[in-house]
Amino acid sequence: MRYRASLLIYLKEGVLDIQGRTILRSLHDLGYGEVQDVRVGKYLRITLEAADESAARRQAEAMCSDLLVNDLIEEYSLVVEEEGK
Amino acid sequence: MRYRASLLIYLKEGVLDIQGRTILRSLHDLGYGEVQDVRVGKYLRITLEAADESAARRQAEAMCSDLLVNDLIEEYSLVVEEEGK
Numbered sequence: 001m002r003y004r005a006s007l008l009i010y011l012k013e014g015v016l017d018i019q020g021r022t023i024l025r026s027l028h029d030l031g032y033g034e035v036q037d038v039r040v041g042k043y044l045r046i047t048l049e050a051a052d053e054s055a056a057r058r059q060a061e062a063m064c065s066d067l068l069v070n071d072l073i074e075e076y077s078l079v080v081e082e083e084g085k
Numbered sequence: 086m087r088y089r090a091s092l093l094i095y096l097k098e099g100v101l102d103i104q105g106r107t108i109l110r111s112l113h114d115l116g117y118g119e120v121q122d123v124r125v126g127k128y129l130r131i132t133l134e135a136a137d138e139s140a141a142r143r144q145a146e147a148m149c150s151d152l153l154v155n156d157l158i159e160e161y162s163l164v165v166e167e168e169g170k
Contacts, residue, residue, distance in 0.1 A: 002121070008128055009128075010128065010130075020129075023129070023152075023153070026152055027148060027152065030148075030151055030152060032133075032144065032147075032148055034133045034134045034135060034144065035131060035132070035133045035148075036087070036132045036133060036134065037130075037131070037132040038129060038130070038131050038132075039129070039130045040127065040128070040129055041127070041128035041129075041130070042125065042126070042127065042128060043093055043094075043095065043125070043126035043127060043128045044105075044108070044123060044124070044125055044126075045095075045122075045123070045124045045126070046120060046122070046123050047120070047121045047122040047123075048117075048119045048120045048121060049119045049121065050119060059117065059119065062117075063112060063115075063117055063120075066115055067108075067111055067112065067115060068108070
């Protein structure tokens with residue numbers, strides 16, 4: 001079966017977010033003074049074959065710890081669903 | 086009132102996703118042969134002051150077209166909610 005893993009990776013609270021700061025400053029320069037904070041993360045949509053949904057989730061979690069997420073400074077949330085649903 | 090705009094920016098279907106390809110190859114090299122596709126996007130969490138939720142949404146949409154989204158190659162989805170909810 002084919003599954004889609006949607007992965008949101010973001011910096012832990014307290015870790016300096018340079019990209020977010022830069023975007024915040026640009027927004028202020030453009031006149032969006034009402035913006036108080038910007039945090040930037042990554043979004044990955046992974047399509048994979050797996051026997052069932054819990055196997056797909058285990059595989060995606062293994063990929064996170066092997067390659068995709070630096071757990072010293074990042075956290076992630078993961079949603080796995082059958083493709084086409 | 087304080088609102089949080091969660092913005093997901095991704096490449097349109099058909100636009101070559103170099104980052105996604107690179108991650109796909111790395112996953113294959115690590116033995117995750119079951120992965121068929123990877124697409125990469127950006128996630129922005131914007132905290133802003135606004136009179137109400139629809140004003141917050143309008144402001145966030147204006148930021149998207151002014152700075153955050155390149156609508157030639159990117160699409161986005163936006164969720165706006167009151168902070169703390």
